[in-house]
Amino acid sequence: MTPRTTPRTHPHSRTARRTACAAALLLAVTTLPTSAAAATATATTGHIEGQLPSGATYMMDMPAAWNGTVLLFSHGYNQAGSPNPAQDAPDDATKALLLEKGYALIGSSYATTGWAVTDAVPDQLATLDVFTDRFGTARRTIAWGRSYGGLVTTAIAERHPERIDGSLSTCGLVHGGIANWNNTLDPVFALKTLLAPDSGIPLTGLPDQAAATSAANALTAEVDSAQSSAAGRARIALAAALHNIPVWNQPTQTRPAADDWDAQQANQYDAVKGLLKIAAFNRRQEAEVRAGGNMAWNTGVDYAALLGQSSVRKEVTELYKKAGLSLRADLATLNRAPRIGADPDAVDWMSRTSSFTGKLTKPQLSVHTIGDALVPVQTESALRRAVTAAGSTPLLRQAYVDNAGHCTFSPAEQLAALHTLEDRLTTGRWHGTDPESLNSRAAAADSSTPARYVTYRPTPYLRPYDLAHPADGQ
Structure with a gap:
């Protein structure tokens, strides 16, 4: 069998981070838009690409009028050997809306493809360091991700909560590896x-x-x-x-x-x-x-x-x-x-790198479609099980979209989730997490795309495993 991969150590000193960031910024370039929505985005933003010392690439998009919030986006699983570009948003349409509303968007490729959590987490944090050194400390930092990126986001939320203010997982592998x-x-x-x-x-x-x-x-x-x-x-x-x-x-x-x-x-x-x-x-x-x-x-x-x-x-x-x-x-x-x-x-x-304790110290909102075959909605039951055992239930909210498919959210639904999390960060308490409120937020954010939040309670995840229940091992 191939020896296990050893996680890289993320540089903790400010000097080390600045040295890495200086090298990374040598590769800043402006790219051409890939669609009409991307063309709208690049017309009003500064677009930066670069490379981290790990070899991962990163991408940043700054709006003309930054609202002070940076969104650290973790992308989904890329098959081993497939193209692995940096991403800072889930899709062009959502990206355009976020930039229009003044959010700074950042994200890395991760240094490797596949089950790359030991690369993804440090590369995402290093990308945040590059952003901070170039643009200054954000008023608010939100980690978010989709699919496998939801696992990366939850890993950041559990293991590096001091780097973020809150987290948003969409269609995520929040049940762990x-x-x-x-x-x-x-x-x-x-x-x-x-x-x-x-x-x-x-x-x-x-x-x-x-x-x-x-x-x-x-x-x-x-x-x-x-x-x-x-x-x-x-x-x-x-x-x-x-x-x-x-x-x-x-x-x-x-x-x-x-x-x-x-x-x-x-x-x-x-x-x-x-x-x-x-x-x-x-x-x-x-x-x-x-x-x-x-x-x-x-x-x-x-x-x-x-x-x-x-x-x-x-x-x-x-x-x-x-x-x-x-x-x-x-x-x-x-x-x-x-x-x-x-x-x-x-x-x-796999347990040390890719499973969760359920211990949250910052608010997390987790959103799922009810018709997901690849990452079934029951993963949300597994997440709640761990969070409940860890005593972190007040920090977690979950919401469900009535649609089939994996990560088939509309831009409106994604912005509604983001705004709901932001409201929690601003007021210190959750409200408006019910479907009616979420759909109202979605309609206000983008009335041209669907708003399909519904009341839903997933059945149990059939094979739960988390670090809050160590007796569930072999």
């Missing part, structure tokens, strides 16, 4: 055990990306074949339920009726294939390399109990009935199947 990889293991374990028990498809310990791709393709072929039979469709739905994959998970899908089990399963089938292609093998392999081994396990897991807590258990029950298949027998098969154990050193690395 161990929980993520455990819950990603369960659906593929079910698919292999029930659809291809003699296939020899490896689920962990993948030596390289080629092996990961081969395993993903092999299991995808089994899923495609199973989709042609009622029994196969029921088993795919069971696997989906173990990841809490919602029955409406892409904006392009028709939202199925509450009792249209076939349409619900068809939508999940697409999401299951996406999970196999995106996270279950290739991203897992890259994360295993960083961790120095397999950081996930299903030893001791009762799959009947997991299904009993799943948000879509009723659909699974009905599809098994329709197929004339015994759900009890399949759950027993899963519970008898040989289990996968984790490498303790890899668990330790």
Whole structure:
């Protein structure tokens, strides 16, 4: 196995930071806009790009009239080997609105791609140092991020709260790394055990990306074949339920009726294939390399109990009935199947770098769409579990958007969340976190895009793990 990655030490002295910043600013350039929205932004702002000593690039956009707030944006996961540009906003339209309202925007690329938390956190803080040395100390600093960037943002909030005033996670992996990889293991374990028990498809310990791709393709072929039979469709739905994959998970899908089990399963089938292609093998392999081994396990897991807590258990029950298949027998098969154990050193690395205590000292607002298949909305239940155990509940608020897909927020919805967090920072108390108030803020921020906040309570996250509950380990 590849040795674990050792986190870089962030320079703490002011002299060290200034030296690094001086070197970084040698690469400041102005870039051309990439869209109409970006053209509007660059017309009214100063745009700066540069490179940090780590090799990461950074990006900054200053409005013509700065309101004193800097937004430190952490971008999502970039596949190993893919382009890795710096980003300081989630999308061009939101960026244009933020600059129009006077926010300074900053963000880095992170020095590496993949599960790069040990690069991302210091690179983001170093970018903030560059900004401070160039423009002065901000009146207010807010860390925010989307998807994997929500994990980076939460890591900054927990481990470096003195650097920020508050944090905003959108569609974030706020459940942490161990929980993520455990819950990603369960659906593929079910698919292999029930659809291809003699296939020899490896689920962990993948030596390289080629092996990961081969395993993903092999299991995808089994899923495609199973989709042609009622029994196969029921088993795919069971696997989906173990990841809490919602029955409406892409904006392009028709939202199925509450009792249209076939349409619900068809939508999940697409999401299951996406999970196999995106996270279950290739991203897992890259994360295993960083961790120095397999950081996930299903030893001791009762799959009947997991299904009993799943948000879509009723659909699974009905599809098994329709197929004339015994759900009890399949759950027993899963519970008898040989289990996968984790490498303790890899668990330790992932726990130390990518799991959370739940201890907040600054306000955090976490926002999620309810139809997210890649990072299910139940991650918010895992976050609340940790925060509650740590006694930090007064500092956390969560809000939910009625839309399908991963990170499919409108610019209006994102600005509403930001303004709600700012209000908390200004007044010292939360108010206006209810859907009606959030939608009103969204309409005021940008009436041209949707405002879809709703009252919602996610079901439990099926494989929670956090540092507030150390007994949940192996």
